[in-house]
Amino acid sequence: MAVRTLKRSRIKDAKGTTIELILLLCAVSAVAAIFLIIWFIFSEGLPFVLEAGPQFLTSSIWLPTDSFSDGSWGIFPILVGSLIVTFGAIGIGTPLGVACAVFLAEIAPPAVRRVLVPSINALAGVPSVVYGFFGLVVIVPWIRGQFGGFGTSVFASWVILSIMILPTIISISTDSIRAVPREYKEGSLAMGATQWQTIRSVMIPAASSGIIASVILGMGRAIGETMAVLMVAGNAVSIPNSIFAPVSTLTAQIALEMGYAAGAHRQALFAMGMVLFVVIMILTGLANLASRRRVT
């Protein structure tokens, strides 16, 4: 074999820089695409918000028209609806999801886990219209039968959305519980703590940053979900007076009206999208803050 020189190879160098360039290009275009979307939404929505003023957020009368002066532009009930629906779904989905994750990570025998984990991950890929349809033909009539009213309601949205965010919460939480060092668990058990005490006082706190991350992602999915909510929420622009009353969300309202909207109405929908974007940023920020506080 020939003696290898220590001289750098031009070809290899070029290959390296090319790969680096391609990666850079990918990263830059991904980020650019996101900023492009943000810029687009804000450039369409911001002028409207400035024109409509704070009443856009505080007024409860939503009567959109193509011309600004003929319409009433209050999205307060829709904004509140989005928050109610999201937090309710998180409130139901988190304990259920974490309980499932604990079961999968700590209790289920390996054979059960091998079947359940892929099935749960597959659930994350089911299109939302399927969940919505399930809600429409199963949950909504059931609620109407049990509690009266339309059936399409806050409660129906909670049920469907919490089911939809379960796969996200379960799979990420399961991973983070399984990633807790075994030493913690052994340390706790070796002191005579029961399995439940160990899970509650050591495993879940140690996995909390992952669990919180899963809830943040779930929240993102819940607040951004459109089709399924559209099908089961009832989409009434008014603040629901009970959990069995219909409700509208920012996403559903945008989707409902986008097809027809022109002029000021169209701008108003972009403004709603902008509000949604800001709300998501705030919620994610708060959640991140909370998770950073918890980790000692």
Add this chain to the structure above:
Amino acid sequence: MDDNVEISVKNLSLWFGKFQALKNISIAIPKNEVTALIGPSGCGKSTFIKTLDRMNDLVDNVRITGEVIYKGRNILDDDTDVVQLRKEIGMVFQKPNPFPKSIYDNVAYGPRVHGIKDRKALNDIVEGSLRKAALWDEVSDRLNESALRLSGGQQQRLCIARLLAVEPNVLLMDEPASALDPIATSKIEDLLYELKREYTIIIVTHNMQQAARVATHTAFFLLGELIEYASTIDLFERPRDKRTEDYVTGKFG
């Protein structure tokens, strides 16, 4: 049974699947003494002490025969209250494993899971346990700091304090100083010397000087067998078995 015996092991064998890790071991662990287990890596020392507080239950595919008599009953029986057993026979691990919680919460963890809620009582237990573990003076002013910020030696003493807080009878220590520097190691050894007045201690070590310094009795394990068990002086100076002699004189291992 002899009053001076804390744990009496009879004909203990253990298999991981088809692999036999412990072979017919019989040994009597004396009360309020330090007993050292020595032997080359992989000879079954850890497996042996884990059997004493049923920590092998966490491993799949384990089969155990024989008896481990503690307080007059065979703790290998199915109806043993494992939680109570582990409360009485506590374990310190090779790698310090404080929980990702504050120093205070680490020590208070055991008492809390065993039902103590009173703030004053917990404070007393925490202080008492940290003092016994010779850590109090170093951490008394930062009990609310994360335990993970302590040095390795401090972490190990915290783990001992954490264990003492549940008032065990027996301390099982699996190479508690092997991850520590010499100064931290000598602190742990001093601590063992103090603790043996109140507790029965079984310590796994592959450091023969350490065994000689702290233990009254020493057991030599090899390939899952208990080769020799005697007072530490006898085992090191007058080994009866050729293999023990080879090991303690450094001919192998």
Add this chain to the structure above:
Amino acid sequence: MKRLFPILLVAVLVAAAVFEAGCASNSAGKLQVAGSTSVQPHAEVLARAFQQNNSGTRVYVQGGGSSAGIQAVGEGTAAIGMSSRAVKASEIATYPTLKPVAIAVDGIAMIVNPKNPVNNLTMNQTRDIFTGNITNWNQVGGSDATINVINREQGSGTRDGVQTIVLKGGNFAGGIVLSSTGAIRTAVSQDVNAIGYISSAEVDSSVKAVNIDGAAPTYDNIANRSYKIQRDFFFVTKGDPSGLASQFINFTLGAGGQALLKADGLVSISDAQNASMTTSATK
């Protein structure tokens, strides 16, 4: 590497432009029809028949709503817009050359659950139900139960029709919003206390259409205008239709097209009394 990106970009843009042009082009035997979701299913029936009669032509029918359809025609991205309402003054202001032509009349049926004892409503009662002034079925001769009002979404031509004809421009209050005829029909068929509105052509046995001011939404009643909740369906073009668009509209207004629409549940424009003057727009 640096030169590749602009080239790619240009390639993509060119491809997009070619595709776009191909879609909007009428001369190549392709016709874009877009707009009202109420008109869409009927236009699709017409399109299928038209394609069979004229081999080699393709008629693409898209939904999106009346406003979107009219806008698409104004912008030139569709040759024919479908609308379930008259063209608004504001739209004429933006696109002065828009030419609407009425192609059929559609009744809007007020539908309730078949188990609901109510068979008749007056126009005023109907208005009060949708404006929230009447909230219990016993106020209109039914049983003591809250009325579950189901609306279409803002911008829907059917909702527009009800707002103009029944509410006389007043505002809807209360109720839920569903976004399609099918969804409303299903909801009403499941809910004894519901009321909704859909094109009379879409009424089936799962729901019951009530009489308004004594008239049922039958073919004759809609044609003679005694059933009042009705609107004309329009095809809208930019300027006078030409080429394939003109052929398609003539087919629609001719005997064959009208028979198809009639079979589809609509009222033929030739049977309707005082049909809109805008029919004169076609030659």
